[in-house]
Amino acid sequence: MSLKIDDNTKVIVQGITGKEGGFHALRCIEYGTNIVAGVTPGRGGQMFNDTIKVYDSMKEATHETGANTSLIFVPAPFAPDAILESIYSGIKTVICITEGIPVNEMIKIYKIANDLGVTLIGPNCPGLINPAQKCKIGIMPGDIFMPGRIGVVSRSGTLTYEAVDQLTKSGIGQSLCVGIGGDPIVGTTFINVLDYFIQDEETDGIVFIGEIGGTKEQEAAEYLKSINNTKPIAALIVGASAPEGKRMGHAGAVISGDSGKAESKMFALKEAGCEIVIHPGQIAETLKKII
């Protein structure tokens, strides 16, 4: 699994003729991302923004453009098929923004992406961005990011922006920011991204943003312990004030049992050597203390 994105990243936008897909495709292009094609079944032959060719199928689009990455804005009922079409067309990195994909579909898709060695980010995620490479594949507001040497990984979109905003305003730039998504099953987990950051020579420190529900944060903590990580990590867990059994927006953000609580997660990450961010307003400040 590689999260490297740069000039060689050639992106197809699936669902480019939709409102959201079109809007964000333009924002990505503005930021510097190499969007090479769009795909909307039945709209093949159209042009998007007078510059981007739209194809009927991913097979055709990848064949003609040599794309290696896809960015998906297809509505939830059709998004699983869009992901699969991407995978089977030979795309190696799939970023799925779509929210609301049934969990049972994701179980199957996860297995297939995994079997075929495809990097799937999301669904229900903001995507990823590398400010130094001027490459953004997702929906984050590009102007708050600044090139630098801190990796950011989060289950949440706006909370990523909050963290990045704090970092940038404190003069701390980012090497790569990845939103893994708020669903119970996502293609790329905290562990995958941490693994990348820890091996990445452009990353000196990490901001880790978790939330209530599931055990992904604990698994990340176990992983960090297992590799004896030494890169500094500031970890924020949100949702300490949420009651049990209620879903806080994200499909994955619902506490069922002790392990889903914020305290359990903070405890595990602290044990794994992370510096815990006590107040969501102090992400940058906490990181500064340890780098």
Added chain:
Amino acid sequence: MSLKIDDNTKVIVQGITGKEGGFHALRCIEYGTNIVAGVTPGRGGQMFNDTIKVYDSMKEATHETGANTSLIFVPAPFAPDAILESIYSGIKTVICITEGIPVNEMIKIYKIANDLGVTLIGPNCPGLINPAQKCKIGIMPGDIFMPGRIGVVSRSGTLTYEAVDQLTKSGIGQSLCVGIGGDPIVGTTFINVLDYFIQDEETDGIVFIGEIGGTKEQEAAEYLKSINNTKPIAALIVGASAPEGKRMGHAGAVISGDSGKAESKMFALKEAGCEIVIHPGQIAETLKKII
């Protein structure tokens, strides 16, 4: 995928309390195979032949004996479950003798064995035997085999014995003989076995026995071409006299279309450098010419 069997091969017989399972377990033991346990759900605690402990589950049996291989004689309706139980108990090589497993079940099992890196031989196969190691995991009559340096691979049981009988009577011993099974979908294909033989330092030449139906022989030929094989191979294809559309015993031995015919297969193997055995009675003779 390894086909190496020797003293370290510790075998559990699934279905050991059945008539066939029991009979062949004894023959394997007589030959020298290290049978360490039997498994029959509901018969846990019994002793087989006063020496072999019977367990209720593969999990228990592998845990207590450290077995790495299983030999399956379970009736067809229950055999898929037996294979899966083997795989999930940590067994690394599964030999399934059972005939008559539905193809749709095998599609699933093939994928799982493959995903988990388990070597599955069969189903509907005679198993495999290494005469030098005195290790036989299957149902072939042990007395016709002789240690030596020729590998034998076949879709058929009795035809393997025929070939081996010819070899032994001609003074040509065998390094390893593998029956891959007569079903349309089998866990280990010709390619897997050829690959093993070609890399195996104990094997100088190969007897390859195919039959009508499917395209496994053509795929083997493609493989041999792709690796520029130089080990001598004598290849026999049976079923030239069979009519189209009729199943000749083996579920996989039915011609549908030209590629299933014996001539197509012989042609492909000849192209790949194999010496074609013209008459089934001349297997050993043909091999002698090329080694």
Added chain:
Amino acid sequence: MKIHEYQSKKLLNEFGVPVPKSTIATDKETLLENFRDFQSKAVLKVQVHAGGRGKAGGVKLVDNSQDAVEFADKFFGNLFQTFQTGDESVVVNKILVEEASIIVSEMYLALLVDGSNQSINIIASPEGGTDIEEVASKNPEKIFSLPVNTILGPTDFHVREILDFLNLDKTLFSQLNKIIRGLYKLYIDKDCSLIEINPLILNDNNEIIALDAKITFDEDALFRNKDISELRDLSQENEVEIKTAELGIKYVQLKGSVGCIVNGAGLAMATMDVIQSAGLSPANFLDIGGGADEDKVSKAMSAVLSDGNVKIVLVNLFGGILRCDVAARGFILALKDSDGTPPKLIIRMQGTNSEEGKRILSNTKYNISFAENLDQISQILSSEE
């Protein structure tokens, strides 16, 4: 999405999982009629979307009509509260009248998705009829968790393993096999997010039966399960949550005094945590969601204002697509429409057109504090405490 026990049992029955005989009553008369059909001995169970009914008196074995009448009078049409519903109460509209079972042993069986192994898991325990979380923390060895292979579904040898773990006799294999396969099929076919049978019992006839059943469904999959959507009982849900959900606003009613309006679920949780760390309590979770226009923003504000407990409204917007000036106009619209005293407003807006948004809001009569970041929000909140 939650459904009632009686609905869950109907589904179980459809998928071949045995449940006790029962009928559902919506008034005293039918309840009594049903009760007599069971030879005047039955278990009466209030049907509400809340656990812990037993401890709260909502489940009772009754063997005479007088007690049945008493039970009906006590619950029908009234509010019901368990330790799980907390301070909130839910109305009782239906009571299940169920054949009494003689219990030989109580077990636990559940299916749910485990994000850590990315698959559906079967959870089983020989300790049923009790709080499974307690079993998990005190006797973790009594919990068996089995990831189901996505290609295979449950297999015979897995069922044998569970049978063994539940201390059930081998002769019960086919009963348990049918139950586990039925539950798995139900889970897949209807896109469940949880099926919990607690307890699963062995009765005096050597039958394995689901004595209670809790099923919840993946709301993201309701679009392809119309039959399940129809099982939804709005009488058990919060009215404001229902209304906002229709607009695509994710709102969860809580009990504090600080309402909040945020874009993004993660930032919304962070905002709630900021409120709590300032010594106050959030009145709600609210993620305004995508595609917010003036009307949607206004409706979100109205929802927060409709909560009588709200003294302060905290707006925390990190604008991207959402333009802050549009949001500001939406807020003013809702504040004008609101009847009561306008609350204190704390506004943090960042991103697209945020200066214009703040200007629009500062030109009003409302009591507004502006914050630049989360720390400043904290400070303002702390001074309000």
Added chain:
Amino acid sequence: MKIHEYQSKKLLNEFGVPVPKSTIATDKETLLENFRDFQSKAVLKVQVHAGGRGKAGGVKLVDNSQDAVEFADKFFGNLFQTFQTGDESVVVNKILVEEASIIVSEMYLALLVDGSNQSINIIASPEGGTDIEEVASKNPEKIFSLPVNTILGPTDFHVREILDFLNLDKTLFSQLNKIIRGLYKLYIDKDCSLIEINPLILNDNNEIIALDAKITFDEDALFRNKDISELRDLSQENEVEIKTAELGIKYVQLKGSVGCIVNGAGLAMATMDVIQSAGLSPANFLDIGGGADEDKVSKAMSAVLSDGNVKIVLVNLFGGILRCDVAARGFILALKDSDGTPPKLIIRMQGTNSEEGKRILSNTKYNISFAENLDQISQILSSEE
């Protein structure tokens, strides 16, 4: 296992795949009645387990009662022969009376297991209504072969790909989608080994319809598909094959004069090849199968002897579990019971108790040649030619 076209179409219909309206007739009277129900214009199709019915006159568009009567008289109860049945004939007991379709285009669609990619494959071609093998060899680019992922089944984008390949308009997506998913579900649910729709047509109402249908089933899975087993029509099968199959003997009737009895399918094929290479023809394939005792061996010999064409019987046993002395006694039993002149016997026995077996046989009056190996069999056969 094969079934008739009318049975296949009934299954297709159950799984949501459109087929033309039709009724099945077992005698002239019902045929005429059915024919009139279709306003005296219909396609009549003999129902036999053989392809190539059209070329052999077994399929006819009829628009008047007289022609219908003629068709009925010609086929009902009579033997029918196509180029695919070869010299063999099958009896016509049923005739399908089917609404005539107006064909806009003819396509081909099939599902089968491909051993090379270990999965179910969908095969599609825009060239339907013709011999697909011919298309495959002359225009391989007109054949589309798609391996179906075992976890997913067919997906929307695959259906779009097939739609495109079949030159069908995009608006037909949902029709084709329903057909492909229906066929796949049928393939899985009923353990098919082949579903072949040739032709699949687009009619003048813009409807995609299965105009013909051939389905065969995995015999190894019949134990779990009782409903399918019941569709078996024994009148279309060889009597000796049916009887031997019941005993676990794999026997296939062929047309030569040398009967053979072998243990193992591979060795049986090799034995047939030996017969052919000696300039003779095998009268049958016979694999005696596992667990052979005296009785089973005797029945196998009787089956071979029951074939009037058989002049020589070749026995080729490589004994393992099967004891050759037991086999010898079985053979003698059958030979004694046989009416006609005993054939010439060529016996090759190897393995357990083979000497004893040969001794027993040589002590009889039968004309027996013993062979030690396949080469000797060849020599003996060649001398018989």
